[in-house]
Amino acid sequence: MKNKNIVPKESNFSAWYSSIINEAKLALYTSVKGSIIFLPNAWLIWQLIKKKIDDEFKKIGVKNVQLPTFINANDFMKEVKHIGGFAPETFTVSTCLPNPSKLLSNNDSQITSEFIASKQNTSFHDSIIIRPTSEVIFCDCFKKILNSYNDLPILYNQWCNVFRNEKNTRPFLRTNEFYWQELHTIHQTEQEAITQAIKTIKIYKKILKNELCMPFIYGEKTINERFAGAIKTFTLESLMPDGQALQCCTSHYLGQNFAKAYDIKYQNQNNQFDYVYQTSAGLSTRIIGGLIMTHSDNNGLVLPLNLAPIQIAIIPLEKNNLQINNCVKNILKSIKNKYRVEIDDSDKGLGYKINNYQVQGTVFIILIGKNEIQKNVLTIIQRNQHEKIEINPNNLKHFLKENGKNYQKQLYEKAKCFFESSIVKVNNFDEFKQAINQHKFVEAKFKQSTKNEEEIKKLTGATARCIKHKAKKNDKCFFSNEQATDIVYFARSY
Amino acid sequence: MKNKNIVPKESNFSAWYSSIINEAKLALYTSVKGSIIFLPNAWLIWQLIKKKIDDEFKKIGVKNVQLPTFINANDFMKEVKHIGGFAPETFTVSTCLPNPSKLLSNNDSQITSEFIASKQNTSFHDSIIIRPTSEVIFCDCFKKILNSYNDLPILYNQWCNVFRNEKNTRPFLRTNEFYWQELHTIHQTEQEAITQAIKTIKIYKKILKNELCMPFIYGEKTINERFAGAIKTFTLESLMPDGQALQCCTSHYLGQNFAKAYDIKYQNQNNQFDYVYQTSAGLSTRIIGGLIMTHSDNNGLVLPLNLAPIQIAIIPLEKNNLQINNCVKNILKSIKNKYRVEIDDSDKGLGYKINNYQVQGTVFIILIGKNEIQKNVLTIIQRNQHEKIEINPNNLKHFLKENGKNYQKQLYEKAKCFFESSIVKVNNFDEFKQAINQHKFVEAKFKQSTKNEEEIKKLTGATARCIKHKAKKNDKCFFSNEQATDIVYFARSY
Incomplete structure (x- = not known):
């Protein structure tokens, strides 16, 4: 049951990756270079990862905010290393469209000349930057809400889209627009801020290992590879099957660099003004690229059970058979509150159906036919095993729980083994x-x-x-x- | 216990609205005109509304996707009425920042001249639009994934930020960037699409009445007020205390206008190609503005219990009193799984604390002091009532459930009474x-x-x-x- 639409991983890794994205219905390109559409499967994976991170953040008192996408160019200029690091890949907004009556005239040269004229009137310092990251606006926010040491620490996070003008783009791994969380925190002391930066990376470690089943190496970036404006950058680095490393997420200790550039002061216990110590950290949708590459095979996506869009598929092997239909209904009823389940009772062939679920990373496919009814069993195909398994329907819940846990472990161990070797x-x-x-x-x-x-x-x-x-x-x-x-x-x- | 920082509603409605936003810590302006920061209270309200809508959408089979913010200007031009309607308020992206070495030179005139030069090279038709709405990219997506009638209907939704260049801006009500959901659906028949457009508006009705406690009038827009490119636009219109109407949300039947402009065809049961019938619908963060205005008073925010960021506050009236502390702990333990609860045991005065919660829309404030311990009661201040209430601690859960329900009803009835009059x-x-x-x-x-x-x-x-x-x-x-x-x-x- 090989999937012929998937390019073999061994023959061309990059073409394999692209074919997985197509066949598993994860993303589409648009006519803007480097932009992608997240189809329901990919967006659900991101939402599931988001929920796990968000829950961990809530436990340590993080609050979610939402900051504007547009940043004043003058504000952006204040932290010199920061602007230096981001300038080459930052988009700007300049103007509205030409007058609509002109647009509707459909006279191209007239539209273009009006468009260019409207742009000539903007000087850079009046201009607007489209956020490549949000340190600048978080600083503005902190400056406005911070009064005294009683307000500290402040731990704010936002889930948002950011924009970088990339030359070479690949779905999830490098796109002009991507989604991430960015955590920004301010503290009274250096020690407290560094502790927070490490606490954040520990949360990422937990999520990467337990939820994404991705092995990684933890360490600090060299001076050369640090975030623009940071004093320390902590990172988790993973290794893809083609031998290329993937930076999974980073957590930065920013010291007082931004606080001084953006004047984020508070009144301390001695009624004097002090600058805050700051951190920021982020994990983005590029991790979806890492997740795909780490686990998937020549039959399509392989995903941890927790993150599979359809975790379990049920395929009745015959139509209009009352006993089979009842069994399908009962099975669905018993598991649908705990798992994302789909039934395929369409007219398509069994081979097509199995391929279709396997390519989307479905972990368990349950087959129910006359034979199963007669023997009082369910036939189960597990995504990472060749042999079908027969189990008693009464054991299904237990089977899913235990095999689900083991499945996650197997994925992690397999990837870890490769990384270490x-x-x-x-x-x-x-x-x-x-x-x-x-x-x-x-x-x-x-x-x-x-x-x-x-x-x-x-x-x-x-x-x-x-x-x-x-x-x-x-x-x-x-x-x-x-x-x-x-x-x-x-x-x-x- | 009047809140002196809130401008009386009767004396200046607009200043009252602004002071509520300040005092309830909902939003901040930034240095980009018309942009706002959603502080944790406002963003949580939006997340709670989002969850309710998302759950209803899931029930009817809607799947969430995420589409890029950047739209190719050529693509945008195809539906003439659509572009005509949006052109005056659409931002464009043109170019990257000037060379970073020039930026760091801090020579303003040089930066500006380089910036202008870089802009002159772009013609309008090479340009990128920042989405004011996403019909165009949804059409592109549908065209790419749609093959046969078996694929229909497709119901896709996205939660995202959209951008419109507004002259007069007010937090939540009208900003350069706002957040919304946009539901886009495609169907085989006109009737099915119209039915979907009405089904969507029914979901909005349910959410507005039951969750936001906002009364509204349901109807169709006149030809003049329809969405650019729509055949029918259904709307829910509410009325604010200053006598100005607020369009709460809209649902559009788009017919085949976009399908023909963007060539969205499928193979029908007779193996012929047909254009789809389409709908779109949206509800945005402007509803937060409506929510604030509809219910709030001169002590600050009034919010339905479901949407209050802090639903219940517990204030111990004395420090270091073991009996009081134990009582606070027990109360918290018994309700924290069901409600968003906060304890304020800081050194601030009682009046300040009560004001602080009332201004943020907290529905129940529970006071626990020596007197309460002695009488085995809890003193409760309910947001919309002048008199304090004493209840037995054992009745707390029941009290919260019943009074919570009634509170929502009272809010709705009060607003409805005003609207009808x-x-x-x-x-x-x-x-x-x-x-x-x-x-x-x-x-x-x-x-x-x-x-x-x-x-x-x-x-x-x-x-x-x-x-x-x-x-x-x-x-x-x-x-x-x-x-x-x-x-x-x-x-x-x-």
């Missing part, structure tokens, strides 16, 4: 190049240097993914041969 | 003018005429809100004195 330690640049060309996740002693990181990227395509820990005294940098500062992971990345 | 029937233009000047919701026999509607608006500021029903044979138009076509409601509006 891909980590290679190297001692010099020759070994490094060889390992990178073999699509490995490379561990190396390194002396942090922006210049050398850029040189390494130019020569091999690999970037520093994160720092494992500090180097020992006699560790030599694999690249410069100088005293190493850190043990760093390198890989090519999405 | 504001409806005035008129027979001629003099009566019409007088009624409009008295801020009434005016019912009049009218002969539909775009020219006359525009004339009436110019002379009185009033617009046709909706059609009540068809006119009788001898009914004369109050304005033109010709044979009337319809009985129409008029009012000034938000």
Whole structure:
């Protein structure tokens, strides 16, 4: 029962990824380059991930807000590193459409000249930025609502769309518009803010492992790879089956950089004014890309049970059979409150139906025919197993619970096994190049240097993914041969 | 216990509205004109409304999708009435920021000249529209996924932000960016599509009455007031305490207008190609403005229990009293799974605390002091009542359930009473003018005429809100004195 519309993973990984997205009805392109439509399956996966993160955030007192998409260009200019980091990929808004009467005249050259004329009147400093991230508006918000130390800490989060003008786009992984949560917090002390940044990354760790079943390496970014404006950036890095790393999420300690640029002050216990210490953190819809690549196979999507849009499908093997219909009804009734279940009693062939559910990542397909009724069993096809299983209908709930748990574990263990087998330690640049060309996740002693990181990227395509820990005294940098500062992971990345 | 920061409703309605938004911590302005920050209270209200609508939509088989914000200008041009209706208030995206090295030079004139130069290269037809509504992309999506009649109907909804360049903005009621759901459906027949448009408005009716406790009048829009590109627009119109109508939501039957412009065809039962019949419908965050105005008073927000961010507050009247603390703990434990509850045991004064909760629309404030412990009672202040009530702690759950239900009813009845008393029937233009000047919701026999509607608006500021029903044979138009076509409601509006 091979799915012929899916390009084999082994023959062309990138074409495999695209065919999964098509066949599993996840996304469509539009005529704006780099924009995608999230079809119901993909949007539901995101909503399910969102709910898990939101629940964890609520437990630590985070409140959701919603900030405007448009940012004043003058405001955006205040934190120099921040604007420097984002300027090349930021969209601006300038003007309304030409006069509608002109538009309706359908005279193209007239419309265009009116359009250009309307744009010439805007200077950059009167202009509006479309948010690539929302630090600037959160700062404005904090400045306005913060009075005294009694108000601190403030933990605000928003779920929103952000916009970046990307040259090379791929559905979920890199698009002009994507969805994320951005958590922004302000605190009285440096220590409290750093603690929050780490607490946030711990929440991401829990979600990634337990819900997405994705293994990862946790570490701090090198100076060169830090978020624009941050003092520390913590990251979770995963590895895709093609040997490219994926940055899953990041949590930043911003220090007082933004607080000073945007004047976020409060009255402390001694009636003096202090600047706050700040953090921000985000996880985006690019994780859907990671989720697809980590688990899926040549029959389509493989998803953790928690995140499968249709968790269970029921297929009656015959039409107009009262006993079969009653059995289907009873099964549906007993599980529909706990699982997302769909019945397919259409005229399509059984092979088509099974393929159709497997490609969408459905974990359990329950077959009910004459034979099943006679033997008082249900035939079950589990997404990651070749053999069909027969179970007693009375055991169904227990079966789903236990096998569901195991299924999640199996997914995680399989991915973890691959990740661990891909980590290679190297001692010099020759070994490094060889390992990178073999699509490995490379561990190396390194002396942090922006210049050398850029040189390494130019020569091999690999970037520093994160720092494992500090180097020992006699560790030599694999690249410069100088005293190493850190043990760093390198890989090519999405 | 009057709240001095709230401008009295009677003295200046508009200033009252603004002061409620400030004091109840609902929204902040930013430096981009017409943009607002939704603070946690306002965003939670929207999330609660969203959940109710989403649950109803799910029951009828609606699936959520997410479409891009950017629309290709060429695509936008295809439905002539649609573009004509939206062009004046649509933003466009043109270009990235100037080169970051120039930005960092901080040389303003250089930045500005580079910025203008980069804009001159874009012609309108290469340009990108920021969605004012998403018909165009939904059409693109439907065209791509629709094959045969087996696929129909398709009911897709999205929760998103949309953008319109408004001259006069007010928080929630009219902003450059707002949030809404937009439901888009396609069908095989005209009848099925019209039925869907009416089914959608029925869901809105249920939510408005039961959840928002807002009374409304249901009707169809006049030709002049229809959605750009629609054949029929159904609307729910409410009336604010200042006598201005508020369009709460709309549901449109679009016929085949968009299907033909965007080529949305399917293979029918006879293997021939047919265009679909389409609907769209939306309810936006402007309803939060309506909710605030409908119920609130000079002490702040009044909200239906279902939608209050903090439904119940518990205030211990003494600190470090073991009996009081235990009682507070037990009460919290017994109700926190069912209600959003907050405890205020800070050092602030009792008056301040009560004001603070009342201004945020908290429905029940529970006071627990020595006196309460001694008498084994709880003192309760209900948001819409002057007298405090004493109840037995064992009756609390029952009390909250019953009084909660009644509270919702009281809010609805009070608002309905006002609305009904504001409806005035008129027979001629003099009566019409007088009624409009008295801020009434005016019912009049009218002969539909775009020219006359525009004339009436110019002379009185009033617009046709909706059609009540068809006119009788001898009914004369109050304005033109010709044979009337319809009985129409008029009012000034938000």
